[in-house]
Amino acid sequence: xxxxxxxxxxxxxxxxxxxxxxxxxxxxxxxxxxxxxxxxxxxxxxxxxxxxxxxxxxxxxxxxxxxxxxxxxxxxxxxxxxxxxxxxxxxxxxxxxxxxxxxxxxxxxxxxxxxxxxxxxxxxxxxxxxxxxxxxxxxxxxxxxxxxxxxxxxxxxxxxxxxxxxxxxxxxxxxxxxxxxxxxxxxxxxxxxxxxxxxxxxxxxxxxxxxxxxxxxxxxxxxxxxxxxxxxxxxxxxxxxxxxxxxxxxxxxxxxxxxxxxxxxxxxxxxxxxxxxxxxxxxxxxxxxxxxxxxxxxxxxxxxxxxxxxxxxxxxxxxxxxxxxxxxxxxxxxxxxxxxxxxxxxxxxxxxxxxxxx
Numbered sequence: 001x002x003x004x005x006x007x008x009x010x011x012x013x014x015x016x017x018x019x020x021x022x023x024x025x026x027x028x029x030x031x032x033x034x035x036x037x038x039x040x041x042x043x044x045x046x047x048x049x050x051x052x053x054x055x056x057x058x059x060x061x062x063x064x065x066x067x068x069x070x071x072x073x074x075x076x077x078x079x080x081x082x083x084x085x086x087x088x089x090x091x092x093x094x095x096x097x098x099x100x101x102x103x104x105x106x107x108x109x110x111x112x113x114x115x116x117x118x119x120x121x122x123x124x125x126x127x128x129x130x131x132x133x134x135x136x137x138x139x140x141x142x143x144x145x146x147x148x149x150x151x152x153x154x155x156x157x158x159x160x161x162x163x164x165x166x167x168x169x170x171x172x173x174x175x176x177x178x179x180x181x182x183x184x185x186x187x188x189x190x191x192x193x194x195x196x197x198x199x200x201x202x203x204x205x206x207x208x209x210x211x212x213x214x215x216x217x218x219x220x221x222x223x224x225x226x227x228x229x230x231x232x233x234x235x236x237x238x239x240x241x242x243x244x245x246x247x248x249x250x251x252x253x254x255x256x257x258x259x260x261x262x263x264x265x266x267x268x269x270x271x272x273x274x275x276x277x278x279x280x281x282x283x284x285x286x287x288x289x290x291x292x293x294x295x296x297x298x299x300x301x302x303x304x305x306x307x308x309x310x311x312x313x314x315x316x317x318x319x320x321x322x323x324x325x326x327x328x329x330x331x332x333x334x335x336x337x338x339x340x341x342x343x344x345x346x347x348x349x350x351x352x353x354x355x356x357x358x
Contacts, residue, residue, distance in 0.1 A: 049079040049264055054098045056249075059286050059293040060275040060315070069278075073271045079264060081271075099257045100268065102249040104128065105332055106162055108349035109342055118347075120258040122354045123251035123269045124321060125276075127231035127244065129314035130160035132224045133212060134204045135197060140224055144172040146203050148182045153193040153205035160206050161185065162341060163230050163246065169339035170237055191295070197221055209308055210295040217304040229312055234332075243328035244316070251319070255350065266354050272319045273356070279315050326351040 055061065061083075064070050074080055084098065102125065103111065112119060134140040143164075146152070154161040157178040168176035175181030186202055193205040194212040198220050205212075205221075209229075215221045225233055231246040238245070251268065258265055279286060284306045287294055294305045309315075330351065336342035 047078075048074075049077075049261075051079060051081045051264060051268060052084070052097065052099045053081050053268075054084040054101045056102065057293060059290040060272075060279050062290050062293070063278060063282075063286050064271070064275045067278075069274060070271070073267075073274075077264075077267045079267065081268075099261075100251055100253045100265075102126075103252040104159070105245070105247045105250065105329055106336065106341075107158065108252070109333065109336075109346045110158070112347040112349060118255035119252050119349055120255050121250050121252045121349060121351045122258065122265050122321065123272065123319045124245075124247055124249075124316050124325075125251060125272065125319060126247065126249035127229070127314045127316070128160060128163060128246045128248035129229050129231075129312070130155075130163075130206055130208050130248075131227075131229045132164065132204055132206050133194075133197065133216075133221045134224055135200075136219065136222050138203065140204060142172070142225055143168055143174060143176070143204075146183070149184060150203040151184045151186050151201065153188045153196055153202045153207065154178065154185045155190060155206070156187055160230070160248075164206050166335050166339040166341045167230070167233065167237070169341075170335060194221060209312070210305060213294075213296050213301045213304050213308075214298070216308070217301060227312070229314065231314070232312070238328065238335075239331050240324075240328040243325065245325070245329040246332065247329065248314070258352070262354065263357070266357050269319050269354060270357055276315060276317070276319055280317070283309065283313075320356065321351060321353045323353055326353060 061070075070081065103119075103121065105121075108119060108121065111117065132143065134146075138146075140146050154164075161176075161178065165176045168174040174183075176183060176185070178185045178187060186196075188196060190208050190211040193202070193207045194215045196202045197205050198215060204224070209216065209223075212221060216223070223229075231244065234246045235241050235243060251265075251272070253261075253265065287306050287309065288302055291297060291302050291305075294302075296302050296305050330348075333342060333348060337344060
């Protein structure tokens with residue numbers, strides 16, 4: 001029996017699947033309502049294509065919407081984007097009610113295995129931005145410095161915990177799993193973890209930087225591994241030191257939808273590339289305009305996040321994939337198998353490089 005068999009993260013994922021099923025009926029009604037009407041088309045002059053898109057609340061999307069970029073794109077391509085703003089995009093996708101969702105590289109094999117949905121990932125958006133943090137006085141530079149048996153805050157058995165799990169194995173030979181392993185992993189909300197760390201209830205946390213912004217700004221906690229986030233760290237342990245990957249958000253569709261709508265996939269990427277270009281041109285302005293997306297309110301914290309993202313920008317330079325990038329990113333699956341976080345028999349997700357519309 002391999003180390004990957006009966007893993008806690010798979011048991012958790014199966015429970016998550018049951019939660020998906022519990023909301024699918026509601027999502028079906030929502031999708032039907034959103035997809036109805038003249039814009040959903042199907043006949044008649046001026047018929048419009050429809051892309052059903054599930055995505056977490058996002059500052060670039062809001063910026064494009066507020067500045068008329070989405071309406072302009074919809075008119076250009078005679079296509080309507082019907083959105084579902086949710087933190088659980090998979091639930092929308094799993095019931096067949098969405099065409100495109102945002103996904104993480106490391107979650108795709110589990111998504112396909114648990115839902116039997118074949119996917120195609122054709123664009124990139126956000127690198128995984130969840131670093132490991134500790135109190136400065138602890139002098140923990142890496143996970144190896146933390147005494148075994150210590151409590152460490154994580155968001156759950158999968159997601160960023162999974163990535164730090166195979167990093168821990170690869171870098172230090174440590175077992176970093178919920179419910180077992182070398183540490184007591186305490187499952188908590190990102191926005192609770194920094195307070196637990198400052199109080200000394202845990203020795204370290206794996207946490208999004210925006211949830212810890214006030215504490216990082218005041219120097220009460222610090223990012224370990226020399227300040228590196230997972231995607232930056234992977235450049236040191238992956239096959240290509242120039243590769244910018246370990247994606248927390250990519251654009252993924254069902255295989256069926258992609259094969260029937262590759263032209264729409266290309267158009268969809270054109271929209272997001274225009275948004276990414278605006279992000280890099282107006283990054284500080286977008287953060288200050290939509291601070292809620294970065295979980296900050298006070299001006300000092302807004303300024304801190306502006307500087308942090310300038311130094312560790314998790315938004316990509318281009319949404320488009322090429323074959324070299326795909327090969328380097330898919331090497332994550334080799335690492336996951338090597339460290340027991342993926343079965344040899346698990347599905348290997350499909351990535352496709354899509355060219356920009358001519």
